Amino acid sequence: MEWIAVQPYIKVHRKVDGTEQIRLEEERHLYMYPDKIVSKYHEFLMKDVLDITFKPYGEKGGLLYLHTTGGLYSFTVQNSPQSFIDTFKDRKNNFFN
Numbered sequence: 001m002e003w004i005a006v007q008p009y010i011k012v013h014r015k016v017d018g019t020e021q022i023r024l025e026e027e028r029h030l031y032m033y034p035d036k037i038v039s040k041y042h043e044f045l046m047k048d049v050l051d052i053t054f055k056p057y058g059e060k061g062g063l064l065y066l067h068t069t070g071g072l073y074s075f076t077v078q079n080s081p082q083s084f085i086d087t088f089k090d091r092k093n094n095f096f097n
Contacts, residue, residue, distance in 0.1 A: 004091070005032040007084040009064065009075035011040075030064075030075060032087060037066065039075070044068055052088045054081050 006029050013024040028040045037044045048069045054077075056062035064081045066073040 001033055003031040003033050005084050005087040006030065007032075007064065007075075007077065007081050008079070009039075009077050012076065030084070032084065032091070034091065037088075039073075042073065044070075044073075046091065049088070049092070052081075052085050054085060056080075 008027055008029050011026045011028050013026065015022045015024060031038045035046050037046070037049060044066060049066055050069065051067040053065045053067065054062055055065065060080065061076065061078040064075045064077045064084075066075070
């Protein structure tokens with residue numbers, strides 16, 4: 001099955017090495033399929049995703065929130081996820097109609 005939308009996000013890892021704290025960033029992707037949204041380690045069925053919201057901070061980035069029946073999941077994004085959110089809202093409306 002092919003994805004219908006993709007949203008890059010950043011996973012930040014902090015590592016303490018002696019007295020130094022190192023910040024490592026790993027680029028990952030959220031993939032939206034007709035029936036689910038998939039991250040590197042999670043799979044959210046579309047029926048379980050209640051909403052997707054975005055809280056901007058900085059110049060372009062912010063936090064993308066997946067509101068699910070299993071809890072709230074946040075993803076750090078470096079660009080506007082509006083296209084991803086719009087695709088979700090269109091799919092969600094079609095999924096239940």
